Amino acid sequence: MRAATHPIPLLRAADPAAVSGVWHADDPALAATAAECAPTGFEILDAELPGGGWPQGQLIELLHDDPGIGELSLLAPALAAQTRAGRACVWILPCEYGSCERGLQADDLLQQALPYPPALTEAGIDPSCSIFVRPAVAREAWWAVEQSLRAAHLGALIGWLPTSSAPADFRALRRLHLLAQRHRALVFVIRPSRCTDAPSPAALRLQLTCDRGPQSQKLAVKILKRRGRPLIEPVALQVHSGSWDRNAASLAAPTSSAVKPWQLAAALAGAGAGC
Amino acid sequence: MALWLAVCLPALPLQLAARAIRCAGPLAITEGPRERPLIAFCNDPARAAGIAPAMKLAAAQALARTLAVVPRTPDHERDALHELACWAYQFSAQVTIRPPTLLRSYGGQASPSSSGLVLETGGSERLFGGRSELHRRIRRGLGSLGYRAAFGYAATPGAAWLIGTARASGLPARDAQAGGQLQSALAPLPLTMLEWDVDTTRTLHALGLNTIGQVLGLPRDAFARRFGAHRLDQLDRALGLQPDPQPAFSPPARFAARIELPADVTQSAQLMFPAHRLLRSLEGFLRGHDAGAAELIFTAHHNPRGVRTITATRIALALAAPERDAGRLAKLLAERLTRVSLPEPAVELSLTVERLAPFQALNASLLPPSQDSVRDGLDWLQLAETLHARLGSERVFQLQAVDDHRPEHAIRIAPLAAERSGPRAPIRLAPALQRPLLILAAPQPLAQQHELPDYRGELALIAGPERIEVGWWDFGDPHRPTVHRDYFVARNQRGQTLWIYRELKQPRGWFLHGFFC
Numbered sequence: 001m002r003a004a005t006h007p008i009p010l011l012r013a014a015d016p017a018a019v020s021g022v023w024h025a026d027d028p029a030l031a032a033t034a035a036e037c038a039p040t041g042f043e044i045l046d047a048e049l050p051g052g053g054w055p056q057g058q059l060i061e062l063l064h065d066d067p068g069i070g071e072l073s074l075l076a077p078a079l080a081a082q083t084r085a086g087r088a089c090v091w092i093l094p095c096e097y098g099s100c101e102r103g104l105q106a107d108d109l110l111q112q113a114l115p116y117p118p119a120l121t122e123a124g125i126d127p128s129c130s131i132f133v134r135p136a137v138a139r140e141a142w143w144a145v146e147q148s149l150r151a152a153h154l155g156a157l158i159g160w161l162p163t164s165s166a167p168a169d170f171r172a173l174r175r176l177h178l179l180a181q182r183h184r185a186l187v188f189v190i191r192p193s194r195c196t197d198a199p200s201p202a203a204l205r206l207q208l209t210c211d212r213g214p215q216s217q218k219l220a221v222k223i224l225k226r227r228g229r230p231l232i233e234p235v236a237l238q239v240h241s242g243s244w245d246r247n248a249a250s251l252a253a254p255t256s257s258a259v260k261p262w263q264l265a266a267a268l269a270g271a272g273a274g275c
Numbered sequence: 276m277a278l279w280l281a282v283c284l285p286a287l288p289l290q291l292a293a294r295a296i297r298c299a300g301p302l303a304i305t306e307g308p309r310e311r312p313l314i315a316f317c318n319d320p321a322r323a324a325g326i327a328p329a330m331k332l333a334a335a336q337a338l339a340r341t342l343a344v345v346p347r348t349p350d351h352e353r354d355a356l357h358e359l360a361c362w363a364y365q366f367s368a369q370v371t372i373r374p375p376t377l378l379r380s381y382g383g384q385a386s387p388s389s390s391g392l393v394l395e396t397g398g399s400e401r402l403f404g405g406r407s408e409l410h411r412r413i414r415r416g417l418g419s420l421g422y423r424a425a426f427g428y429a430a431t432p433g434a435a436w437l438i439g440t441a442r443a444s445g446l447p448a449r450d451a452q453a454g455g456q457l458q459s460a461l462a463p464l465p466l467t468m469l470e471w472d473v474d475t476t477r478t479l480h481a482l483g484l485n486t487i488g489q490v491l492g493l494p495r496d497a498f499a500r501r502f503g504a505h506r507l508d509q510l511d512r513a514l515g516l517q518p519d520p521q522p523a524f525s526p527p528a529r530f531a532a533r534i535e536l537p538a539d540v541t542q543s544a545q546l547m548f549p550a551h552r553l554l555r556s557l558e559g560f561l562r563g564h565d566a567g568a569a570e571l572i573f574t575a576h577h578n579p580r581g582v583r584t585i586t587a588t589r590i591a592l593a594l595a596a597p598e599r600d601a602g603r604l605a606k607l608l609a610e611r612l613t614r615v616s617l618p619e620p621a622v623e624l625s626l627t628v629e630r631l632a633p634f635q636a637l638n639a640s641l642l643p644p645s646q647d648s649v650r651d652g653l654d655w656l657q658l659a660e661t662l663h664a665r666l667g668s669e670r671v672f673q674l675q676a677v678d679d680h681r682p683e684h685a686i687r688i689a690p691l692a693a694e695r696s697g698p699r700a701p702i703r704l705a706p707a708l709q710r711p712l713l714i715l716a717a718p719q720p721l722a723q724q725h726e727l728p729d730y731r732g733e734l735a736l737i738a739g740p741e742r743i744e745v746g747w748w749d750f751g752d753p754h755r756p757t758v759h760r761d762y763f764v765a766r767n768q769r770g771q772t773l774w775i776y777r778e779l780k781q782p783r784g785w786f787l788h789g790f791f792c
Contacts, residue, residue, distance in 0.1 A: 066731075068771035072712045072792035088655045109787070112716050116789065117676035117686055119710040127674050131659055131691070134670050144662055151658035210770020217770060240772055240791060241709060244737040244764055 038186060041077020042237050049204070050227040054078050056184040058203035059177040063193045063224070067110055069210045070219040070239035072158075073123070075188055079156055080124030082186065087155025089130040090148040091115060094160040096136050110160070129155070138162035142172055149179035149187065156186040163191060166198040177201040196224065203227065211236045278397030278406075278452060281427040281439030282363070282417070283389040287352050287375060289316040292345045294421030295534045295549040295624075301339040302537070305332050306347045315347055343537055349375060351535065352390065358532045360392055360524050362420065362559030366403070366413060367394040370524040373436060389440045391424065393432045393521065419555045430454045432521055433513030434461055437468050437487075444468075457514050462488025469509065475502055530560050530568070530628040539578070539620030543612045546575065546624055550608055553626040554601040567597025567634030571604065575621035585619050593668075595660055595691045597632035603657065610665040659691045680745040681758050682714065682788060709738065709764060711774040711789030718786035721775065728775055728785035732767040739763030744779065764791065 037053035039046055046052045054060060064071055079089060094110045117127040131148075135141035145159050163169055173189070180187040189202070196207060204226055211220035211234070222234040284290060288304040301321035305312035312332045324339040336342055352375045360370045375390035396409060403409040410426070417424050427439030428450040434457050441448040441464050451460035464487050466479055479502075484490055490498070491510065499507050512519040534549045550573060561567055573590040592611050598604060662671045668690050675687045721728040728734045740761035749755040759779035766772050774789035 066769045066771045067713065067792055068711075068773055068790035069769075070772070070792065076712075088658070090658070109715060109719060110713075113713040113790065114686065114688075114716060115674060116682075116710055116712060116714040117674045119712045119714075120674075121676060122710065123712065127676065130673065131655075131662065132672055132674055133662060133666065134672075135666070136670065140666060140670070144666065147661050148658060151655075153655070154658070212770060217766065217772075241738075244766075244772075 036184065038078050038081060040074070041081075042074070042239075045221060045235050045237060048223060048226075048231055048235055054186050055203050056186060057181050058187070059173065059180050059201065060186070060188050061173075061200055061202035061205045062188060062190045062208060063196055063205065064190070064208035065193045066210070067113070069208060070237075071190065071208050072115075073239035074208070074219060074221070074237065075156075075158065076123040076125060078186060079158075082155035083126040083129045084124070085155065086129070087153065087185075088151075089125070089156045089158070090144075090154065091130055091132045092141055092144050092148070092157070092159035092161075093132060093134045095138055095141050095162050096134060138164065145176060145189075146179060149176060149182070149185070152183065154183065154185040156188070158188045158190070160190045163195060166195075169195070170199050170201065174201045177203075200225070207234075209234070277395055277430065278400070279429055279432040279435040280367075280394050280396045280410075280413070281373075281391065281429075281432075281435040282359075282394070282413070283373075283391040283425045283427070283436075283439035283443040284359075284422055285389055285425060285443040286316045287355070287390050288345070288347045289318055290422055291351060291355050292343075292535060292537050293318060294552060295536050296538065301326065301342045303332075303335060303342055303344055304347050305344055312346065345535075345537060351533075354533065356390060356392070358556055358560075359420070359422070361526045361530070361563060362416070362556050363392055363394055363413075364524070364526050364563030365559050366409065367396055367399050369395040369398075369521065371432065371521040372524060389425075389443045391439065393436055395432075395521075396428075416555070416559060419552075420559075421552050428452050429460065430457060431513055431515045431519055433509065433519055434515075437461060437464055437513060441465075441468050454515050458491070461513060462486060462491065466490065469506075471506065475506075526560070526563060528631065530557055530631075531625065532556050532627075533623055533625035535623050536621060539622060540575075540624075541617060541620045543575075543615040543617055544609075546573075546612060546621065547605070547609060549624050550626070551601070551605050553624065554604050554608070557604075557626060557628065558599050558601040561599035561631070561634065564631055565634065566631035567599045568628040568630075569594050569597045569632045570628070570630070571608075572627050572629075573608070574625045574627070575617060576623040576625065577617075577619040578622045588615065588617055588621070590615050592664065595663065596656055597634045599634055607660055607664040610661055613665060614667075663691055680743055681755075682710070682743070682762075683716070683718070684746075684755060686714065708741065709774075709791075712792045714774075714789040715787065718776070718788045721785040721787050723785055728765065728777075728787075730765075730767055730773060730775075730787055731769055731771070734765040734767050734773065734775065736763045736765050737772075740777075742779075743776075760786075762788070 036056045037049070037051035038056055039053040040049065049055075062071055062074075082089060093114070096111055115127070115130075115132065120127045120130075133144045135144055141159070141162050145157065145161070148154060148157050176187070176189070193207060202225065205224040207222040207224050209220045209222065211218040216238065217240070218236040219239045220234040220236050223231045286304075289302065292304060293302060301318065301324055303317040303321050303326060304315045306315035307313040314326060314328055314330045314332060314335050316328060317326045317335070321335070321339060321342060324342075326335045326338055326342070332344065336344075356372050356374065360372050363370050371393045373389075373391050373393060396406070400406045400409045403412060414424075414426070425439050425443035427435045427437070427442060427448065429435035429438055430451060430453060434451055438448045438450060438460065446465070448464060449456070449460045451457045465485060466476055466487060469487070479485075479490065484493075487510070495507060508517060511517040532553050534552055536549060540546060553573075557568065557571070571592040571594075573592065575588040575590065577585040577587060579585065590611060592604070592608055594607070659671070671691065673689045673691055675689045677685050677687045679685045721730050721734075723729065724733070740763055742761050744759045746755065746757040750757065760776040761779065762774060762776045764772060765775050772791035773787055774791065775785055775787050777783060777785050
């Protein structure tokens with residue numbers, strides 16, 4: 001066993017120039033040769049992604065459970081770049097009836113959530129360049145994703161994909177991955193985090209959680225899978241407005257003289273009811 | 276120089292019955308009195324079984340057990356010719372229909388009984404890149420419509436028709452593209468091609484006159500006295516010695532075509548093949564009008580069961596932009612048909628287009644599509660229509676911002692439009708306002724603990740309040756109520772950032788309205 005692990009530190013110790021013909025698994029530049037990449041808009045994340053951005057023409061999987069931790073804000077700069085270039089975006093929204101088996105309250109609410117055009121415009125995403133699909137059942141969702149990937153000129157696709165058994169999901173995702181490789185679109189699929197342990201053909205898998213620091217809240221992006229060496233430490237990104245975090249911090253601080261928010265609300269409400 | 280093309284469709288009733296299916300077994304068209312029908316036309320498999328025209332139906336059925344029998348309906352033939360004329364209008368501005376001749380002589384020599392079209396192609400051949408290219412297009416187009424035709428070219432419509440019908444009945448004939456060749460081209464044709472009445476033809480045969488050339492050699496005034504001057508006029512017109520004005524065909528402003536299904540169709544997917552024929556016909560019609568269709572209505576008619584008639588199945592295909600390419604329409608229809616189930620077997624499929632829309636052709640690229648090609652509009656529309664055809668307009672849509680202070684009314688679900696709403700300036704928010712990327716169509720009431728909202732954990736308010744108290748001008752509209760709310764940005768222990776509000780009115784409940792995703 002020990003003998004088998006020896007050569008790797010030896011190679012790493014050697015001068016890279018001396019072993020130029022040898023592929024280094026931990027070299028992000030080499031790992032990125034397979035795909036072109038679009039910058040994410042977050043420099044810290046770009047540094048960790050092979051090729052310096054979202055790989056185009058590859059399946060990118062985002063795993064999380066809590067809508068509202070900043071998962072779309074993470075994608076927004078890349079989507080804005082696509083719509084600025086005049087390319088179409090397709091949004092496959094969560095299935096209307098398909099996800100009863102998920103059993104999560106948040107998902108039930110997501111079934112009736114819609115992207116909000118004023119906020120999209122604010123983020124630089126032109127809603128008139130987008131097609132929104134609200135599939136009724138899982139079969140329609142997979143079909144719509146597949147059709148979108150067959151279109152020759154697609155800028156980006158964001159799909160909240162239904163889940164069933166792990167082998168079935170793997171087969172369906174594998175199919176999408178092969179279709180995605182035919183062109184340069186950004187293909188994001190959003191799945192619940194319980195799929196973390198299930199196998200996936202995606203080139204890049206990110207698990208999104210929340211990183212609650214003492215001063216601010218950040219989005220912790222844990223790279224589960226990427227080309228090249230694995231990354232153990234999650235990347236913390238500031239995706240939301242920074243002013244909220246200052247507010248939150250000041251509210252949390254015991255020395256703050258600010259009115260407690262619920263008191264403020266009550267005061268305002270009282271005023272509103274009075275008039 | 277005028278050049279006329281005759282398109283003769285031999286055995287049109289047989290072609291009409293067979294064109295909705297790929298390969299047919301023995302098939303026969305019957306004619307005559309209802310109680311004693313006779314075979315009028317039969318296809319090759321039927322002929323191989325020993326069936327011949329003018330045979331009794333009972334005898335024919337004894338010869339071929341699987342014989343499919345369709346009674347002849349002259350109306351359908353006329354409709355089909357009309358539809359074909361609409362299609363042919365894309366190639367020529369002067370199209371004339373030669374209707375089917377219904378008077379047939381049984382027993383004796385079978386008259387050719389062809390029907391078809393005569394078109395003037397001399398004027399348009401340059402537009403289509405030469406005479407042979409135009410001919411190739413017409414021939415291929417007829418093939419895709421499911422027709423088999425014989426062609427004849429001549430400098431006069433009458434001669435073209437004679438040459439075409441001669442070829443349709445298997446006789447050798449030469450084209451007469453120049454006026455000087457007319458006489459020599461028509462001379463060897465048999466007299467039966469002229470479709471004169473049986474008595475005249477018989478008399479001429481008894482006189483030893485069998486070809487048109489022999490008749491032309493007779494003294495004119497004697498022939499006119501004996502057989503009528505109008506017969507000589509007919510020959511003179513064919514030879515170009517007299518003018519031959521043709522009734523002009525003007526295509527209607529709406530498209531309607533139907534196709535009979537010889538075998539009952541039970542699966543909606545089986546409608547694809549006949550539908551493709553209809554779409555080809557529609558494409559020709561639309562090319563003739565230089566228009567596109569934005570809404571196609573297919574109707575599958577069912578066999579009346581006893582006295583009870585069954586409502587026809589209506590399959591509407593709505594498009595985001597006017598289209599006329601049969602291939603693309605067929606793709607959309609295939610998606611649409613997956614949503615259709617036929618309650619009863621279908622016996623006829625029809626297609627109508629009520630309104631024609633101006634069509635703007637999309638330029639195809641000269642170069643093979645590269646990855647950076649800006650063929651954006653085309654692909655975007657194709658994708659949108661494919662999704663729309665299968666899932667319907669309530670599941671595939673666009674979202675537009677509306678200038679309204681009420682958050683739930685600032686969004687509009689719009690059907691897919693042909694052109695992006697480009698020139699309209701985007702509605703911009705005031706810079707200080709924060710809006711969530713995902714909004715709930717209906718705000719969700721939140722649980723409360725000690726006046727504090729709760730969503731999967733206690734919520735901390737990190738921004739706000741933003742008071743929205745508008746909408747009094749819509750007073751009385753139950754769908755657009757006035758809102759009195761204080762909006763906050765809130766966050767729970769799981770890190771979810773939410774957009775919530777508190778009603779200003781009693782009972783002053785908390786609601787969740789969006790996610791800052």
